[in-house]
Amino acid sequence: MILKSGGIAAAIAVAFLSASSLPALAQDADAAACGTDRTIDIAEMSWPSAAALAHIHATILEQGYGCDVEIVAGDTVPTSSSMLTRGNPAVAPELWTSAIEEAWDAAIEEGTVVELSDAITDGTVEGWFIPAYVQEEYPELTTAEAVIARPDLFADPEDPSKGRLYSCPPGWACELSTSALFEAFGMEETWNLFSPGSGGALDASIARAFTREEPILFYYWGPTAILGKFPAVQLDIGEADVAVYQCNTDPDCDEPAGVTAYPSSPAVVGAAAWITEDAPAVADYFSKVGLTNAEISELLVYGDENQADAEATAENFLKTKQDVWTNWVPAEVAEKVLATLG
Incomplete structure (x- = not known):
């Protein structure tokens, strides 16, 4: 086959480009190999x-x-x-x-x-939560202190004179930190700290409240299916103080419980x-x-x-x-x- 001069030039250009692209193709192959x-x-x-x-x-x-x-x-x-x-x-x-x-x-x-x-x-996320529909009805409930002041909204079914905070499952480190916060906030007179017994029981309580659109104050963490499934709002507890948190989660710490957010x-x-x-x-x-x-x-x-x-x-x-x-x-x-x- 006879090529005109323009055709020869084009063929050379194609050959050159093909050769020059080989390193890039090799790099792509390397990137796709283990x-x-x-x-x-x-x-x-x-x-x-x-x-x-x-x-x-x-x-x-x-x-x-x-x-x-x-x-x-x-x-x-x-x-x-x-x-x-x-x-x-x-x-x-x-x-x-x-x-x-x-x-x-x-x-x-x-x-x-x-x-x-x-x-x-x-x-990661860890803290106290309420349903979004509760905050929509009571937009002032953005902080732990604001919620603590309204135990009537989160009445304990077994003791309606007090509010109920659903705690972390027993035996977990978060049980200690949640109990310490409960104490540091001085909630004993107006709230009950409720132990769910297990992670599954806590999930069931949360799911039941959301399904019925009832108020609930609960400890939880993320990422989890619960927080993916239900529109919950995390309450502002303030700044995280690592030293206070470490003491709150240490059974041998003699310092009084202090208020701190859960560190991420x-x-x-x-x-x-x-x-x-x-x-x-x-x-x-x-x-x-x-x-x-x-x-x-x-x-x-x-x-x-x-x-x-x-x-x-x-x-x-x-x-x-x-x-x-x-x-x-x-x-x-x-x-x-x-x-x-x-």
């Missing part, structure tokens, strides 16, 4: 949000990046300890570091672990340091996966309403929130994951 033959074990913590996140990330890494992934049982202290000393699990997708602050900070300083991102971008605990994507060295594409992926409290609470609503386990909850998120997670990955990775979802 980058390591080592198994990436992901800790599935014992609470619903962390468990669902473990399965979300496992699916994306396995199906999209071609990683060898294993989900392992975990919890804050044993998972972090193993990560610090043995380098596994490789990733903890929702690690609340306040309970392990000293050891975790030391390990970061030593370079044995890294924080790849905030798992919950706007921080950092919840991070924690990882063994080798991830950044052996699998930089995976580390880059985890640097983008942060979700807000509201987003995590929303994904948990599906699990709660459908009695779905963590794996099914994760699958529903991947199917229904493609606008969220596809921003975490290259287009090639997203396409591979989407293909497996049907």
Whole structure:
């Protein structure tokens, strides 16, 4: 075939552009590859949000990046300890570091672990709540003090002369902090501090009140399905004083209980340091996966309403929130994951 001079020039240009684009194509391929033959074990913590996140990330890494992934049982202290000393699990997708602050900070300083991102971008939530419909009727009820002054609105069904504050489940650290606040606010004469007996019983009491549109004052935390499902308003307790909070949650502290908001605990994507060295594409992926409290609470609503386990909850998120997670990955990775979802 004979090419005119213009055709020859065009052919050369195409060949040049094709050759010059090879590095970019190679970079895209690298970004879509796992980058390591080592198994990436992901800790599935014992609470619903962390468990669902473990399965979300496992699916994306396995199906999209071609990683060898294993989900392992975990919890804050044993998972972090193993990560610090043995380098596994490789990733903890929702690690609340306040309970392990000293050891975790030391390990970061030593370079044995890294924080790849905030798992919950706007921080964890903990405090006292009332229904939004109550605040709409009584807009002045924005602070704990304002609500405490109206026990008549939140009457205890078993003792209507006093209000009822639904406390944290027994045996949890928040039971101590809630009891301390109850004491610090001087609520004993006009309020009853009600122990729900269990987390399930607390959830049932909250759900019943919201279904009937009744007033309720309750302790709760997030992200959770309850806060995703029901429009609750967190009350202003003031500034968080870490020293006061630590005393309030320490049974051996001799200081009188003090008023303090519940500090927001950092919840991070924690990882063994080798991830950044052996699998930089995976580390880059985890640097983008942060979700807000509201987003995590929303994904948990599906699990709660459908009695779905963590794996099914994760699958529903991947199917229904493609606008969220596809921003975490290259287009090639997203396409591979989407293909497996049907």
